[in-house]
Amino acid sequence: MASLYIILQHILLISSIITLSPFYFSLVFQVSSHGEEQCLTSSSSSPKSCRTVSVKEEIIRLANDEETVDWMKKIRRKIHQHPELAFEEVKTSELIRHELDQLGISYRWPVAKTGVVATVGSGFPPFVALRADMDALPIQELVEWEHKSKIDGKMHACGHDAHVAMLLGAAKILQNLRSTLQGTVVLIFQPAEERGEGAKRMIEEAVLENVEAIFGLHLVAQYPLGVAATRPKEFLAGCGGFKATITGKGGHAAVPQQTIDPILAASTSVISLQNIVSRETDPLDSMVVSVSMIHGGSAFNVIPESTTIAGTFRAFSKKNFYALRDRIEEVIKAQAAVHRCTAEIDLTGKEQPTIPPTVNDENVHEHVMRMSKEIVGEENIEIAPTFMGSEDFAFYLDKVPGSLLFLGIHNEKTGAVHPPHSPYYTIDEDVFPIGAAIHAAFAHSFLSNFTARRSSI
Known part of the structure; x- marks a missing residue:
């Protein structure tokens, strides 16, 4: 019964000192001179061998x-x-x-x-x-x-x-x-x-x-x-990637009228993508759209069948991040259509992960x-x-x-x-x-x- 009384006293002591404080470090306890915590529970420990410390002090x-x-x-x-x-x-x-x-x-x-x-x-x-x-x-x-x-x-x-x-x-x-x-x-x-x-x-x-x-x-x-x-x-910032394959009709570069040029469509897409940030967003709300890869063609006198562009976009708010992603898709598809091409766009993050802000x-x-x-x-x-x-x-x-x-x-x-x-x-x-x-x-x-x-x- 005596040991039970000591334990109950100890529980009441701990519960009485758990209070809200400005620094959230309200819990204090006693440690022995050897650093063993809560020596109050040991009947062999004398008060002189214990010291009261805060959790913060003990953590440090x-x-x-x-x-x-x-x-x-x-x-x-x-x-x-x-x-x-x-x-x-x-x-x-x-x-x-x-x-x-x-x-x-x-x-x-x-x-x-x-x-x-x-x-x-x-x-x-x-x-x-x-x-x-x-x-x-x-x-x-x-x-x-x-x-x-x-x-x-x-x-x-x-x-x-x-x-x-x-x-x-x-x-x-x-x-x-x-x-x-x-x-x-x-x-x-x-x-x-x-x-x-x-x-x-x-x-x-x-x-x-x-x-x-x-x-x-x-x-x-x-x-x-x-x-x-x-x-x-x-x-x-949230980080997203995009990859677009713009498809036209390949042919000899000497007779471009017989082709549908995907390089031209890709080029105008790149320029238009830069306008999203410079002309459609608040300059005090930072966003980035960067086209960092263009691949199209393998010969100087052949207009290729398709051209691929890829890049990254970033924004700090979730609303702007996902709005930016949607606008990138709209711009590329629209520019491809203007130049009689089609566009397949990957925004799933398979090659570059999409990470929210x-x-x-x-x-x-x-x-x-x-x-x-x-x-x-x-x-x-x-x-x-x-x-x-x-x-x-x-x-x-x-x-x-x-x-x-x-x-x-x-x-x-x-x-x-x-x-x-x-x-x-x-x-x-x-x-x-x-x-x-x-x-x-x-x-x-x-x-x-x-x-x-x-x-x-």
Whole structure:
């Protein structure tokens, strides 16, 4: 009965300190001098051997633990040396599963062929998700360092190796704090971001089932090391591709009247497509239409049977993105008809994926900014501008509220100055404890806040 009384006292203590706060870090608990949490439950522990800490303090301490930081670096370097392209992340997935096994974290595999989905916490609602992408790029690494890619023509040139390492770091932190989690954290290790297909496949295999919110981060060299930057609502542009085959009637170039010239129709289509943005859209609402490929003919004196043009289009709002796609189809078909040709247009994304705009949920964005501020300080928080780049994290945001964050790695001393997809791309590994802490802080605080908000209704 005495032990039951102590347990009930402890439950009442924990429930009394779970309250809403401006920083969503309201849960406090006691740890022993050896870092073991909730030593109040141990009858052998004396008050002098315990100290009261906030979850934020414990997350930061765990993230900056020397062994944990070295562990994250080793994981990243192993993945970096063995880069794998989209849906080929076999060794990467194997490494992730090995580390999860060592941490005692359960997972589901395979998901979307090579993906891994793990869970930490109670196993019950609410659920919050964290995501890291895993795939590399078909690029020959030109950075000379000890852990350079061992696979010719393949390289982690977008930081996905680091994303995996930081999410595993967050998994380790959350596993240490699992008894304080007010729900379940879903850890999504996603394949094929670079192909724009991984997130869709993961969603099809129910990784977002019952998830209330999702968070992801991406390392960028635009900001100094440790600077966190994002924005509410429209953040990254949607990206679509188009390919049109314009068919006429081939013949000798000396007698064009006996032909129907698809090259002329393609040429006027290219010019008219540029007018969509310059003459039909608000100049303050950025959009892009670029024709980047023209192929037609094989001889100087022969008008070909058909000509193919292809390109990309981008916009920040979903409304403009899909309106732009429809207008591209209208213009090409109309120009082909004017020149007595026909046009077959592929807008399905078979050759180039169609990725919707990345639109951050305003409430989740505010939560991310509060958490990031707690980890990196207010002086290292920035409101990011919109970017024309795309990220398939947008598919998750189409389904559940969430937010994508940019985390700076720019450091001239370490050579972390090159943009993604550069053969000279490198990162500053000092970002690892920051990224792991932000992941863990977001998930832990979101669950606590969600639970407290729901219980107050």
